Amino acid sequence: MTAKAISNALPQRKIGVREKSAETTRDSLLMAAIKVFTEHGFDGGSIDQISRAANSHDRMIYYYFGNKESLFVAALEEIYRRFNVAEAALKLDLEQPKLALEQVVRFVLNYYKTHPEFVTLLNSENLHRGKHIARSSKAQEFSSPAISVVDDVLRRGVAQGCFRSTIASRDLYMMIVALGYFYQSNRFTLSAFLGENLETPEIFAQWETFVIEAVLRTVLTPAAL
Amino acid sequence: MTAKAISNALPQRKIGVREKSAETTRDSLLMAAIKVFTEHGFDGGSIDQISRAANSHDRMIYYYFGNKESLFVAALEEIYRRFNVAEAALKLDLEQPKLALEQVVRFVLNYYKTHPEFVTLLNSENLHRGKHIARSSKAQEFSSPAISVVDDVLRRGVAQGCFRSTIASRDLYMMIVALGYFYQSNRFTLSAFLGENLETPEIFAQWETFVIEAVLRTVLTPAAL
Amino acid sequence: MTAKAISNALPQRKIGVREKSAETTRDSLLMAAIKVFTEHGFDGGSIDQISRAANSHDRMIYYYFGNKESLFVAALEEIYRRFNVAEAALKLDLEQPKLALEQVVRFVLNYYKTHPEFVTLLNSENLHRGKHIARSSKAQEFSSPAISVVDDVLRRGVAQGCFRSTIASRDLYMMIVALGYFYQSNRFTLSAFLGENLETPEIFAQWETFVIEAVLRTVLTPAAL
Amino acid sequence: MTAKAISNALPQRKIGVREKSAETTRDSLLMAAIKVFTEHGFDGGSIDQISRAANSHDRMIYYYFGNKESLFVAALEEIYRRFNVAEAALKLDLEQPKLALEQVVRFVLNYYKTHPEFVTLLNSENLHRGKHIARSSKAQEFSSPAISVVDDVLRRGVAQGCFRSTIASRDLYMMIVALGYFYQSNRFTLSAFLGENLETPEIFAQWETFVIEAVLRTVLTPAAL
DNA sequence: CATGAATGAGCTTTCATTCAT
DNA sequence: CATGAATGAAAGCTCATTCAT
Numbered sequence: 001m002t003a004k005a006i007s008n009a010l011p012q013r014k015i016g017v018r019e020k021s022a023e024t025t026r027d028s029l030l031m032a033a034i035k036v037f038t039e040h041g042f043d044g045g046s047i048d049q050i051s052r053a054a055n056s057h058d059r060m061i062y063y064y065f066g067n068k069e070s071l072f073v074a075a076l077e078e079i080y081r082r083f084n085v086a087e088a089a090l091k092l093d094l095e096q097p098k099l100a101l102e103q104v105v106r107f108v109l110n111y112y113k114t115h116p117e118f119v120t121l122l123n124s125e126n127l128h129r130g131k132h133i134a135r136s137s138k139a140q141e142f143s144s145p146a147i148s149v150v151d152d153v154l155r156r157g158v159a160q161g162c163f164r165s166t167i168a169s170r171d172l173y174m175m176i177v178a179l180g181y182f183y184q185s186n187r188f189t190l191s192a193f194l195g196e197n198l199e200t201p202e203i204f205a206q207w208e209t210f211v212i213e214a215v216l217r218t219v220l221t222p223a224a225l
Numbered sequence: 226m227t228a229k230a231i232s233n234a235l236p237q238r239k240i241g242v243r244e245k246s247a248e249t250t251r252d253s254l255l256m257a258a259i260k261v262f263t264e265h266g267f268d269g270g271s272i273d274q275i276s277r278a279a280n281s282h283d284r285m286i287y288y289y290f291g292n293k294e295s296l297f298v299a300a301l302e303e304i305y306r307r308f309n310v311a312e313a314a315l316k317l318d319l320e321q322p323k324l325a326l327e328q329v330v331r332f333v334l335n336y337y338k339t340h341p342e343f344v345t346l347l348n349s350e351n352l353h354r355g356k357h358i359a360r361s362s363k364a365q366e367f368s369s370p371a372i373s374v375v376d377d378v379l380r381r382g383v384a385q386g387c388f389r390s391t392i393a394s395r396d397l398y399m400m401i402v403a404l405g406y407f408y409q410s411n412r413f414t415l416s417a418f419l420g421e422n423l424e425t426p427e428i429f430a431q432w433e434t435f436v437i438e439a440v441l442r443t444v445l446t447p448a449a450l
Numbered sequence: 451m452t453a454k455a456i457s458n459a460l461p462q463r464k465i466g467v468r469e470k471s472a473e474t475t476r477d478s479l480l481m482a483a484i485k486v487f488t489e490h491g492f493d494g495g496s497i498d499q500i501s502r503a504a505n506s507h508d509r510m511i512y513y514y515f516g517n518k519e520s521l522f523v524a525a526l527e528e529i530y531r532r533f534n535v536a537e538a539a540l541k542l543d544l545e546q547p548k549l550a551l552e553q554v555v556r557f558v559l560n561y562y563k564t565h566p567e568f569v570t571l572l573n574s575e576n577l578h579r580g581k582h583i584a585r586s587s588k589a590q591e592f593s594s595p596a597i598s599v600v601d602d603v604l605r606r607g608v609a610q611g612c613f614r615s616t617i618a619s620r621d622l623y624m625m626i627v628a629l630g631y632f633y634q635s636n637r638f639t640l641s642a643f644l645g646e647n648l649e650t651p652e653i654f655a656q657w658e659t660f661v662i663e664a665v666l667r668t669v670l671t672p673a674a675l
Numbered sequence: 676m677t678a679k680a681i682s683n684a685l686p687q688r689k690i691g692v693r694e695k696s697a698e699t700t701r702d703s704l705l706m707a708a709i710k711v712f713t714e715h716g717f718d719g720g721s722i723d724q725i726s727r728a729a730n731s732h733d734r735m736i737y738y739y740f741g742n743k744e745s746l747f748v749a750a751l752e753e754i755y756r757r758f759n760v761a762e763a764a765l766k767l768d769l770e771q772p773k774l775a776l777e778q779v780v781r782f783v784l785n786y787y788k789t790h791p792e793f794v795t796l797l798n799s800e801n802l803h804r805g806k807h808i809a810r811s812s813k814a815q816e817f818s819s820p821a822i823s824v825v826d827d828v829l830r831r832g833v834a835q836g837c838f839r840s841t842i843a844s845r846d847l848y849m850m851i852v853a854l855g856y857f858y859q860s861n862r863f864t865l866s867a868f869l870g871e872n873l874e875t876p877e878i879f880a881q882w883e884t885f886v887i888e889a890v891l892r893t894v895l896t897p898a899a900l
Numbered sequence: 901c902a903t904g905a906a907t908g909a910g911c912t913t914t915c916a917t918t919c920a921t
Numbered sequence: 922c923a924t925g926a927a928t929g930a931a932a933g934c935t936c937a938t939t940c941a942t
Binding site: 190 | 269326329347348351353354355356358364368395402406408411412413414416417418419427435438442443447450
């Protein structure tokens with residue numbers, strides 16, 4: 001029969017024989033996985049959808065990743081890696097802590113806005129109570145850079161006397177992330193409930209301004225306000 | 226043999242002949258749906274799991290709700306209804322806006338904490354880009370009470386001169402909700418990344434204190450700080 | 451609950467309480483059955499579709515007809531009854547056998563064309579090897595009029611000397627019916643295979659002329675040709 | 676317990692591990708499909724019945740054919756292919772057009788009689804208004820041989836002067852097919868209505884003689900009669 | 901490295917029908 | 922005469938995964 005079965009059932013899927021290197025196959029499967037999991041979540045996305053989107057075959061996913069869960073973990077790690085790369089590119093002037101903090105807030109809000117896969121994959125992961133990320137050896141190493149950026153800015157501001165000294169960097173980090181993440185992750189239900197489309201640039205801009213103000217007012221000393 | 230076939234065949238699933246009223250059947254299906262969707266999300270939760278948990282049959286879900294999506298919409302509406310009931314029971318002293326606002330924050334944070342189904346169902350819904358709630362005629366009517374509570378407090382505080390007049394109630398509402406929701410919805414990935422368990426009472430208490438402070442600092446006039 | 455379950459699942463189906471007489475309900479169910487069975491066949495048509503089309507309820511079908519098969523038998527009997535009524539209205543001049551035979555052919559071809567339900571229901575019935583009609587007590591009484599019309603014309607023509615005496619009326623009857631029925635019943639596959647749409651008036655007219663000629667040439671004596 | 680579950684569980688359904696080639700599996704599924712669709716029609720025949728009859732599994736039907744409809748199309752194409760093969764084996768002496776035409780009629784009538792699957796599958800297909808065959812790319816290529824055989828004989832007869840020149844080959848083709856097909860496809864309802872069993876050899880023989888005579892009388896010139 | 905074949909359990913949904921009032 | 926409730930079986934189809942080469 002040779003290739004006839006599949007070409008009968010899925011005629012649109014013919015791929016050339018050995019025309020792609022291993023690296024490419026693995027990569028395109030991973031990209032496809034991020035795309036499909038972003039659109040349908042872990043449960044909603046199927047192995048078949050992913051392999052088809054990658055112009056490959058189901059079997060290759062098992063070859064390279066073992067199973068669906070491991071593929072999902074790889075996808076999670078990849079989007080975290082990308083976030084860290086983007087964050088590392090952020091050049092902050094620590095000598096101006098107030099401005100630096102504002103930049104961090106802008107970066108976070110805009111990163112979430114332009115990278116829905118980040119929000120959606122984490123959303124799906126939390127629906128599963130974090131069971132996949134718990135299996136990742138790289139989980140914690142990925143978070144430290146993010147938090148340390150906030151920590152650095154905070155320390156410098158305290159040292160300069162413009163930031164309050166009682167703020168825990170973990171809380172500040174979570175505040176910034178929460179205000180950015182929630183707006184994106186819940187924009188659909190929020191839009192429905194508020195009767196306003198949160199995806200318009202105007203409303204996002206207003207929110208960004210508000211968040212910056214809220215963060216600064218929380219952190220700044222009365223004198224620096 | 227499939228698990229489903231077994232459960233159909235096993236005698237212990239047989240329920241007494243028409244011993245339950247329609248009210249009970251519909252209700253228990255809805256309660257079971259909330260439970261199962263909370264634990265596994267929309268895609269992860271199966272019709273079979275739900276009917277079994279309700280001690281009923283698959284068929285009755287279609288009898289009472291039409292299909293899986295409509296059942297999910299009914300579940301969403303129910304948890305929103307409950308939230309509004311709980312919020313309506315909240316007695317605020319509007320003459321003390323600062324205290325009232327603190328109470329609102331405490332209420333929201335604790336409601337999300339004690340009602341994981343609220344967070345999880347919305348999480349699942351946003352994964353589907355809000356397509357289910359868009360079909361609900363009750364969506365908007367459910368959100369207005371929540372926002373108006375914040376609005377009332379805010380107006381009163383502005384009138385008394387202790388709250389800043391430039392705050393939009395929608396932004397304030399979203400801030401409170403975001404800080405409460407995100408902590409719960411992302412507690413699994415956050416715990417993994419931070420290396421700290423956010424479900425311990427101590428860390429939650431610290432977060433609650435921080436959020437109250439952040440909200441008040443954002444809203445209060447310099448004089449009232 | 452009362453009516454809430456159905457109105458939730460099938461909101462478009464509310465019917466007034468007792469606003470229709472029994473006669474009407476039974477009749478509209480029968481009409482709906484003919485319609486649905488015509489469109490989808492016995493297997494393809496569902497009890498639910500039928501009761502909905504009749505603006506009634508599943509339960510009423512069982513009340514009036516007992517089960518799906520008996521409903522189908524009733525539908526078959528009804529379309530045969532209608533055919534006989536139409537045929538009885540046909541006024542033939544037996545003194546002109548050739549003309550009368552032509553009229554019969556025209557009647558049959560046009561009846562099948564304008565009553566697709568006749569063709570489709572019989573089609574469906576033959577797919578089930580006639581098991582439903584075998585249960586009908588009225589089956590044979592319905593066929594006699596049809597055949598006797600052909601028989602009368604044939605006898606008269608033989609008596610007059612213009613028709614050949616060796617023709618069996620059963621064969622002649624089947625020939626006319628076959629040429630009319632097949633064209634209608636198989637018009638879809640024929641159109642696909644021939645690459646011509648048999649539903650256009652021109653092609654039907656050509657066929658009608660051809661059939662009349664074929665029937666007459668088969669029956670007429672050489673002298674009368 | 677459902678019958679399906681049972682058949683999944685019972686050991687006698689287990690087939691040897693990979694003891695069958697793909698060729699065999701696909702073919703036996705197709706053969707089983709023809710058998711089951713012949714007996715119960717498209718709607719009445721189930722995927723489960725077919726896979727069981729082929730000693731295979733539901734899943735393989737989707738693997739090889741995609742879905743039930745495509746399997747049905749494949750079945751239709753297969754029986755048409757077989758008809759064409761049988762017809763191609765027919766050796767006609769075109770120098771004797773009258774005899775050749777008689778042979779064509781005998782061939783068609785006997786093919787339909789001995790291949791009920793041909794009649795039944797087309798019957799079922801027409802019940803669905805030809806929607807499946809419309810999706811077949813091979814539909815028209817299958818019909819041309821059949822019609823061209825009739826066309827060849829007709830032309831030769833006209834050339835020799837024994838056949839009338841006004842006959843359209845399409846009409847002649849449809850006449851022969853109609854008289855053969857209808858007798859088989861409607862033999863159940865006809866038997867019930869006529870009170871005679873059309874499956875007895877005597878009645879079939881009489882019909883065959885009649886049809887040959889009718890076709891020849893329609894086609895022959897008066898001189899050749 | 902890659903692929904065709906196969907597997908069995910699971911999914912959501914619809915079926916005809918019956919019960920009790 | 923009619924209806925709301927319930928039932929169990931079966932439908933078509935998709936799931937993640939494994940085998941053998």
